[in-house]
Amino acid sequence: MKKIWSKLLACAVSGIVALSSAGCGTSQVSSNESNKPAAEAASGEQKEAASGEKVTLNVWHLWTTDSDANAKSFMKVFEQYKAEHPNVEVVIDASENEAYKTKLKTAMAANEGPDVFFSWGAGFAQPFVDAGQVLPIEEYLTDDQKANLIESQRTNLTYDGKLYGLPFVSWVGILYCNQEVFEQNGVKVPDTYEEFLAAVETFSSKGIVPLTVGAKDGWPLMFFQNILALRQAGADGSNAALDKAASFNQPEFVQSAQMLTDLVKAKAFDDAALALTYDEAKMAFLSGEVPMTYMGSWLAGEIQDENLSTVKGKVVAKNFPSIAGTKGNKDEFLGGAIDCFMVNNNTKHKKEAAEFAAYMAEHMARESFLLGAGLPAWKVDTTGETIDPLVQQMVELANNSTGFVLAWDTKLSGEAAEKHKTLVQEVFAGTKTPQQFVDEMDAANK
Numbered sequence: 001m002k003k004i005w006s007k008l009l010a011c012a013v014s015g016i017v018a019l020s021s022a023g024c025g026t027s028q029v030s031s032n033e034s035n036k037p038a039a040e041a042a043s044g045e046q047k048e049a050a051s052g053e054k055v056t057l058n059v060w061h062l063w064t065t066d067s068d069a070n071a072k073s074f075m076k077v078f079e080q081y082k083a084e085h086p087n088v089e090v091v092i093d094a095s096e097n098e099a100y101k102t103k104l105k106t107a108m109a110a111n112e113g114p115d116v117f118f119s120w121g122a123g124f125a126q127p128f129v130d131a132g133q134v135l136p137i138e139e140y141l142t143d144d145q146k147a148n149l150i151e152s153q154r155t156n157l158t159y160d161g162k163l164y165g166l167p168f169v170s171w172v173g174i175l176y177c178n179q180e181v182f183e184q185n186g187v188k189v190p191d192t193y194e195e196f197l198a199a200v201e202t203f204s205s206k207g208i209v210p211l212t213v214g215a216k217d218g219w220p221l222m223f224f225q226n227i228l229a230l231r232q233a234g235a236d237g238s239n240a241a242l243d244k245a246a247s248f249n250q251p252e253f254v255q256s257a258q259m260l261t262d263l264v265k266a267k268a269f270d271d272a273a274l275a276l277t278y279d280e281a282k283m284a285f286l287s288g289e290v291p292m293t294y295m296g297s298w299l300a301g302e303i304q305d306e307n308l309s310t311v312k313g314k315v316v317a318k319n320f321p322s323i324a325g326t327k328g329n330k331d332e333f334l335g336g337a338i339d340c341f342m343v344n345n346n347t348k349h350k351k352e353a354a355e356f357a358a359y360m361a362e363h364m365a366r367e368s369f370l371l372g373a374g375l376p377a378w379k380v381d382t383t384g385e386t387i388d389p390l391v392q393q394m395v396e397l398a399n400n401s402t403g404f405v406l407a408w409d410t411k412l413s414g415e416a417a418e419k420h421k422t423l424v425q426e427v428f429a430g431t432k433t434p435q436q437f438v439d440e441m442d443a444a445n446k
Helices: 008-014 044-050 069-084 097-109 122-130 143-148 151-157 179-184 193-205 219-242 251-265 278-286 299-303 350-370 389-399 415-429 434-444
Strands: 055-061 088-094 116-120 165-167 169-178 292-296 315-318 332-336 339-343 403-405
Touching: 055 097, 055 350, 069 088, 069 299, 069 350, 088 350, 097 116, 097 122, 116 122, 116 350, 122 415, 143 350, 151 165, 165 350, 169 179, 169 219, 169 299, 169 350, 169 389, 219 251, 219 278, 219 292, 219 332, 219 403, 219 415, 251 415, 251 434, 278 292, 278 299, 292 299, 299 389, 315 389, 339 350, 415 434
Parallel strands: 055 088, 055 116, 332 403
Antiparallel strands: 116 339, 165 339, 169 292, 169 315, 169 332
């Protein structure tokens, strides 16, 4: 898998962003039948829209913090949409990440899902697609939209050859380092795992918590085990286990859990990390209190928001350090194109719902990129725009990428995804051994 975002930075600055993420995951399989053609879907209930009558769409998403770059992007594009579609009333419902996952799964299981909803593709959405609850969306796209949606960004949203979701950005896992704090303490920003451990030791010895993580929410903590597994087993090895083509009971995955345990023992994290949410933990970094955090590219927008952060202009983006003698390498990333909008197959307004999802996804690709939330999944025009330096760093890192692995809780499906987050928390707390971790991961993923 060669350069996932080849020459993205140069293209973004000159006007057109082109991505190639061939390594972002494997196509999922679904037995769901094809939906009715767009022309037929537009009949019946759709006639009210054609007559100019009001159509109401219920839309769910997970951006509850106004400072979030994707929240800003969504609201800007949403205001544009409302101005251009006066006959469509959109009712927005937002819930925090973990609560959102539970709420959406519960609603879909009861066939009470919204018309349009934010989702993750791959394993997370697999049950919805298999149950026939998601609308195959490509036939509702215009020719221009089909051309602008980057082909490789469809991978994790394609099931049995049909496109069920529309991505807006690809994310990458980033080790954010407050360079000012590193320099003040005579610590090198790490490129290797040995340098990373040396930084942890030095900061900890000076009474500075080296890394912040909202372990209470599960998924931020999971990122650490996921990236350690990627460094140990490589992208191919990690994806093989996640796709059930190989066992988790391998030395590389045992070692990933052991390394997390070792980091806890080395005082790499706040002693109260298991009581901290993602929002609480990130503020320790944004306030300059903690020098490092490992998080998705979406955090860049908040880092550079001077109304929220005191570290604007002080942070450098690094890929997670390389580990000598392992199957992985420093140019493989946790991340991929998976955040998307999907349309409920049971909506009374398929055409309007699909058009809303397409409008939001296409326009958010540009706005979210400019705000530092991720790399665009659509071809976007950034002529005349200034690309933030922190975003430029992330693009340059991604240009050299040789492979991607999705966050495990979105790659895995159903119970296995939730079990995984719990197991990582238990390893972190010292109540499960690394060997128990892989044994129970194997059992959960069968």
